[in-house]
Amino acid sequence: MTINIQFVNLDHSDSLAEHTTERLKKMAEKYDWLINADVFFKEEGTNPEKGKICNIKLSLPGNHIFATSDEKNFEMAVKETISDLVIQLKKRKQTFMAH
Template sequence: MQINIQFVQMPTSETMEDYVQKKLEKLFKKYDWIIRADVFFKKENDPKGEGKICDVELSLPGPKIYASSNEKNFEMAFKETLEDLEKQLKKRKQEMKPYI
C-alpha cells in the first residue's frame, strides 16, 4: 500500500502528514485490497471562511474512488473526505463477488 501526500502551492506540514498516515492505515487494514492513496491539500480564497480543500483518490481493483471536501481547516476537510470514501468502499465491497 502506497500513500502519496501533496500540498499544492503551500508549505508541507509534518503533523498533517502523520495524521493522514494514521487514518489511512486504519482504512487499509479494514479494506486490504486498496492499492494506493493520493491525497491533495489545497488552499483557496473563500468569502465564507472555508477554502481548505482536501482531495483523496484511492486506486483499487476496478474504477478509482474519489472524494473531496471544503472545510474551515484541513483536519475537518480530511475527516469529511474519509467518511465519504468509507461509504463508497462499503458499497464497492458489497458489489464485489468472491470467486470460488
C-alpha cells in the same frame, strides 16, 4: 497501501501528513485490497469560513474512487473526505460479495 501526499501551493506540514497517513492506514486495515492513495491539500481564499480542501483518490481493483471536501481546517476536511470514501468502499465491497 502506498500513500502519496502533496501540498498544492502550500508549505509541507509534517503533522497534517502524519494525521492523514494514520487515518488512511486505519482504513487500509479494514479494506486490505486498497492499492494506492493520492492525497492533495490546497487552499482557496474565496470563502472565509471554508477554503481548506482535501482531495483523495484511491486506487483499487476496478475503477478508482475519489472524494473531496471543503472545510474550515484541513483536519476536518480529511475526516469528511475519508468518511465519504468509506461509504463508497462499503458499496464497492458489496459488489465484490455479490460475485
